[in-house]
Amino acid sequence: MSPKTLYDKIWDAHVAHEAEDGTCLLYIDRHLVHEVTSPQAFEGLRMAGRKVHAPDKTIAVPDHNVPTTLDRANAATMTEDSRIQVEALDKNAKDFGIHYYPVSDVRQGIVHIVGPEQGWTLPGMTVVCGDSHTATHGAFGSLAHGIGTSEVEHVLATQTLIQRKGKNMKVEITGKLAPGVTAKDITLSVIGKTGTAGGTGYVIEYCGEAIRDLSMEGRMTVCNMAIEGGARAGLIAPDEKTFAYVMGRPHAPKGAQWEAAMNWWKTLYSDDDAHWDKVVTIKGEDIAPVVTWGTSPEDVLPITANVPAADSFTGGKVDAAKRSLEYMGLTAGMPLSDIKIDTVFIGSCTNGRIEDLRAAAAILKGKKIKDGMRAMVVPGSGLVRAQAEEEGLADIFIEAGFEWRMAGCSMCLAMNPDQLAPGERCAATSNRNFEGRQGRGGRTHLMSPAMAAAAAVTGHLTDVRDLM
Amino acid sequence: MEKFDKLTGIAAPLDLINVDTDMIIPKQFLKTIKRSGLGVNLFDEMRYDDDRNEIPDFVLNKPQYRDAQIIVAGDNFGCGSSREHAPWAIKDFGISCVIAPSFADIFYNNCFKNGILPIALPQEQINVLMKDAQKGSNARMEIDLEAQTITTSDGEVFTFDVDAFKKHCLMNGLDDIGLTMEKAASIDTFEAAAAQSRPWV
Known part of the structure; x- marks a missing residue:
């Protein structure tokens, strides 16, 4: 048999039909659903008189719209249109008989945190969701990617997707990470190197010692942002940490099913002589704590660098960088660490897990946030929130001056009331710094939870290593 | 789905790289439970100021591009989220074809599900088409999906690639779900085999 990559192996195990031209029906093992990208799909099923093909493989949870304030049980905390979307999901979950975690359930949270937490996401699976950050689940050695609403409807109706196979890209992070450098710095640094279109058409496998050394939660952070590098999916071979x-x-x-599963899961790795269409290698020791300065996730620099000049770029990036600098209100040449911050947001499917909260709390312990700073922690799920309270992390955040919120997507995409005002500048642990992403006119700098905590303390972008 | 075969129309030049889905349709408009009516909010934050007045400099607000049916744009068009609201908004505005050097995967796929033809061409050819689009409403571009050609207002012809299956579906306005359901037996067979080999799924 010819050597295969991990992606090849998972793909081959899920092809339900292949047409002569190579168009495949890929069988989907887990379909995750949230309230924003699904109502039109369920409506389509109703209009056509169709059922959900595999309700036992379909899991829904509201996350994008839900308020994260403590009084959210009060329906008045939601705008009318948000409430309609959440109620539509309540009804669709009930009508079509799919698994559901409503807002009132302690297990509710961001769909990409709930899936792994509840054991829905397993190695070797195909996982899809109407959300581009589905790539997160690739951390388990599953093939996981975002789909549009028409495809959500297609999966609901047939449990398959019409797909053509992508190309294989290997991203290897060799060696050890330096102190203060995290999974978030890895994933941002990769995008900084490859650009936001570098992974288009590829499935990325992350490998190398620095990836192996990461916890499962760190691996989820890395895979989460594969899409910001243009790749629909990023994955990591499962190992003892995964199991x-x-x-x-x-x-x-x-029991016996666990043993059977383990027998297969242990075969899920890329063969030594497998073919790669593209290879990127980064030395772990070369990665620094990084931040973004612009309005594209590829606008990544070490915290010790200065804001770049637009004319230091080439091609269409010159105008794009000019536009970014103007939007961000930054002057070329100023040290990144001089940039003053108004708001800190810790949370999201990128960095809303317990280890992220521990990393931020370790910096904040016994400290206060800068006067006038707005700072919030939004745990990724109700269970993450409960665990953080049990570990005493919530107290550290509250004593430092952070708001301690309920679970949801929150200010990552600002569909709920958590938004930036025009010109408000935010240190965020989320995944996108696009214009208006966190609120019209809002300015976003992406970074790790520890870096965001450091900025909260000093009031400006800060090298976390100075506070360690 | 609406069929796409030929289109002759005004092309709006949007000479910007990394046009992301948050630009195409900002999140406040994702709270709908319908597919229609999003055209008025296409490129909302670039199109309107804080008081909801049109920003005259934005290309789709210029008189000559209000009826554009084609967009010519920079690299990596449609990057960002999987929101299908982006192609819904584009289509609802009246645009059925986007031409750029490259597209983000999910957006590219979503276009075909909504009667929109995305065309990727080398940068040098985009440069020619961008100049053609900048001529305004008297310059009509012609797209022929069957022949896989774009003809500029000067009569210059470029050919483009498109996946044969996607082309077939777009030209005939075919519903993917209906097509897949014709293969239900293959799906049943796969499920029966998987229930044996991977019973834990």
Whole structure:
């Protein structure tokens, strides 16, 4: 048999039909659903008199719109249109008989945090969701990617997707990371190197010692932002850390099925002589704590650098950088660490897990946020929130001056009331710094949770290593 | 789905790289439970000021491009989220074809599900088409999907690639779900085999 990549192996195990021209029907093992990209799909099913093909493989949770304030049980905290979307999901979940975690359930949270937490996401699976950050689940060695609403409807109706196979790209992070450098710095640095279109048409496999050394949560952070590098999916071969994370979770296999699953999961790695269409290698020791300065996730620099000049770029990037600098209100040449911050947001499917909160709390312990700073922590799920309270992290955040919120997507995309005002500048642990992403006119700098916590303390972008 | 075969229309030049889905349709408009009516909010934050007045400099607000049916844009068009609201808004505005050096995968796929033809061409050819689009409403571009050609207002012809299956579906306005359901037996067979080999799924 010819050597295969991990992506090849998962793909081959899920082709339900292949046409002569290579167009495939790819079978989907898990379909995650949230309130924003699904109502039109369920409506389509109703109009055509169709059912959900595999309701037991379909899991829904509201996350994008839901308020994260403590009084959210009061329906008045939601705008009318948000409430309609959440109620539509309540109704669709009930009518079509799919698994559902409503807002009132302690297990509710961001769909990409809930899936792994509940053991829905397993190695070797195909996982889709009407959300581009579905790439997160690739951390388990599953093929996971975002789809549009028409495809959501297609998966609901047929449990398959019409697909053509992508190309294989290997991103290797060699060696060890320096102190203060995290999974977020890895994933941002990769995008900084390859650009936001560098992965278009590819599925990325992240590998190398620095990736192996990451916890499962760190690996989720890395895979989460594969899409910001243009790749629909990013994945990491499962290993003992993966199996240990999965074992015992509510929907993970048990007993004899666990043994059978393990037998297959242990074959899920790229063969030594597998073919790669593109290879990118970065030395772990060369990665610094980074921040973004512009309005594209590729606008990444070490915190020790200065704001770049637009004319230091080439091609269409010159005008794009000019536009970014103007939007961000920055002057070329100023040190990044001089940039003053109004707001800090810790959370999102990129960095809203317990380890992210621990990393931020480690910086904040015994400190106060800068006077006048607005700072919030939004745990990725109700269970993350409960665990953080049990570990005493919530107290550290509250004593430092942070707002301690309920679970949801929150200010990552500002569909709920958590938004930036025009000109307000935010240190964010989320994944996108596009114009208006966190609110019209809002200015976003992306970074790791520890870096965001450091900025909250000093009031400006800060090298976290100075506070360690 | 609406069929796409030929289109002769005004092309709006949007000479910007990395046009993201948050620009195409900002999140406040994702709270709809319908597919229609988003055209008025296409490129909302670039098109309107804080008081909801039109920003005259933005290309789709210029008189000559208000009826544009084609957009010519920079590299990596449609990057960002998977929101299908982006192609819904584009289509609802009246645009059925986007031409750029490259597209983000999910956006590219979503276009075909909504009767929009995305065309990727080398940068040098985009430069020619961008200049042609900048001539305004008297310059009509012609797209022929069957022949896979674009003809500029000067009569210059470029050919483009498109996946044969996607082309077939677009030209005939075919519903993907209906097509897949014809292969239900293959799906049943796969499920039966998977229930044996991967019973834990």
